[in-house]
């Protein structure tokens with residue numbers, strides 16, 4: 001083992017908050033909920049502005065207000081709070097205002113068990129925007145992810161003018177581990193660009209990347225209209241004019257057009273392997289361990305760890321094509337991401353490793369792989 | 375009237391709707407105040423009143439049903455600029471679903487002006503009753519009339535702490551009240567009573583607004599015009615990074631592990647389990663090991679069991695779960711209850727247990743010691759880990775002592791004595 005001077009013993013919540021702050025997020029608004037409370041308490045020390053909101057709807061509304069004045073707000077919650085936020089996330093999405101929402105998954109349904117992790121909120125994220133538009137959704141696995149992806153989330157939120165979700169779970173946010181800080185890359189603070197011309201500002205007129213230029217609602221030079229109802233480029237409510245529908249569709253299209261800028265994954269193709277193992281988040285660590293153990297017994301299997309869950313990365317299907325069998329390992333009852341990728345009617349060459357209420361072990365993944373790779 | 379803040383197009387409301395008078399009143403008030411349209415931010419709710427934003431030349435932001443006050447609160451807090459006039463248009467419907475935001479904004483005294491367009495029903499959705507519909511008032515879905523009285527938002531906002539509160543009827547003089555409200559540097563609420571010609575008037579023919587107000591016991595009056603300091607946003611100047619040298623552990627390879635092990639320690643809340651486990655893990659890292667630690671305890675953190683799972687490994691740890699620990703350390707009855715099932719399942723490994731406890735069903739090898747009796751209960755966990763280290767020799771005891779003496783524990787107990795006691799194995 002390399003022995004280094006900069007080892008710290010920490011949970012990943014610390015890394016997420018520090019990374020977000022270094023990347024330029026400056027407001028944290030929260031309502032307490034386990035297992036997101038560590039994020040809340042680190043943020044109370046680290047963010048220049050920290051506010052305790054009276055509930056999660058207020059949290060998102062305050063965040064949107066702050067965002068409209070050009071700040072970059074962050075919150076952290078778990079399903080019960082997230083459910084309350086959904087209408088307001090749609091609002092911020094339609095208004096095209098950047099912000100970060102960290103969803104720390106716990107065991108559902110409902111209030112479920114606050115102190116048990118889960119990967120049970122994937123389906124809901126796939127359909128969170130009414131209309132089916134994609135919202136950038138990152139998923140972290142290890143400490144390096146927490147560090148790099150949090151900063152990436154800020155960049156994505158600002159550059160695409162959108163709320164961004166960081167998906168994680170109790171295990172990633174609360175387990176303490178040794179982290180080598182020399183492996184944490186330097187983070188540059190995001191530079192924001194504003195509309196600078198003397199021409200009339202048209203708030204929802206897209207640039208060539210389909211993202212409109214931004215101006216804060218308190219600027220003294222141009223009128224700013226921000227709207228969450230269906231609207232034209234001027235931000236004026238319209239029922240279903242061509243221009244307004246184009247604008248709503250653009251919200252999805254801008255994500256797809258710029259997808260490569262925030263599509264994160266780790267792909268290790270094993271030569272001649274017929275089996276592809278796909279995983280994400282906490283289960284990806286068990287998957288990595290399974291792959292290492294399999295290698296030791298001479299079984300070489302490809303591994304794809306998905307770190308941007310939505311919009312669905314094209315790379316997944318490019319990897320799938322090269323394999324006969326696909327296994328998706330995720331800690332939920334029904335194989336939510338597997339169903340999103342391959343449909344409810346899984347074929348015999350597509351299977352899942354699933355668990356409810358506890359972590360998936362490397363052995364369970366190994367056993368599934370061995371069904372294909374005898 | 376020169377329309378400086380309102381565009382010269384027809385307002386989008388039904389003929390005779392009070393919402394038009396309010397929009398014109400705001401326009402006139404802003405003229406009186408003579409501020410730049412870009413110093414005004416109009417925040418509109420969902421409802422008939424909310425579709426007016428396209429007619430204003432100011433900044434406008436149009437959000438969700440009932441949430442406009444919370445949205446405006448975010449803007450107000452962020453700007454903290456008395457020159458920026460934040461004006462919220464909300465209906466009695468929005469005020470019903472979003473009441474908490476109004477009380478919260480009044481309570482915090484956020485600098486903004488909220489105009490409650492109270493036409494006593496939901497205009498946009500077809501005239502259903504709201505919680506502002508007064509006793510006896512009829513609507514298309516409430517033909518017999520409301521069977522209970524409506525909210526008195528002015529009383530509520532006043533007691534929540536609003537700076538300025540007033541209730542008025544729609545008329546041409548409204549702008550004077552608006553000006554007072556807007557110039558108050560804090561939370562202002564004006565409730566404007568109106569009748570919706572399309573639903574309210576039709577359902578209650580001949581009814582007069584003033585009579586409705588009188589019968590409902592909601593006076594037309596100024597409630598408050600005080601000068602309490604508005605909300606002040608606390609901004610930290612250069613907050614300290616969460617990763618700093620103080621956290622750096624300088625590891626020196628000094629351990630005997632060749633493969634990963636997992637340790638479960640369970641005891642009682644208040645007996646230092648988490649602190650001890652954390653210091654122990656830190657000492658392991660200092661000895662060149664990789665380590666993870668998770669904790670489990672009931673939601674009521676101060677009572678019941680408290681348990682920690684530790685993994686130590688000579689190489690990087692990926693999977694942090696463990697079904698069966700290699701070592702289980704149990705220091706109290708709560709801890710024993712918590713770990714019974716795990717111990718029963720265990721096929722091998724070692725159980726280190728306080729001598730006062732009943733020996734559970736397990737295939738683990740058992741080692742007993744008086745962690746509770748030899749030292750105080752409060753440090754039973756620390757004592758047990760020191761004992762475990764002594765017996766297992768995974769890494770040097772002195773590193774654990776070092777880490778403990780650099781911690782807050784050093785001031786609380788005599789560490790030397792604690793670690794010394796351990797040397798006498800039994």
Ligand SMILES: Cc1ncc(C[n+]2csc(CCOP(=O)(O)OP(=O)(O)O)c2C)c(N)n1
Nearest residue numbers: 421422423439465466467468495496497498
């Ligand atoms: C969360 C939510 N629930 C319901 C609605 C439907 N809705 C639209 S406007 C409205 C009521 C509007 O009444 P009010 O606020 O009094 O305004 P008015 O139309 O009378 O001006 C309702 C219930 C909605 N937009 N959002």
Ligand code: SF4
Nearest residue numbers: 388391422497570571
């Ligand atoms: S329905 Fe009623 S509240 Fe709505 S615009 Fe018409 S008159 Fe006004």
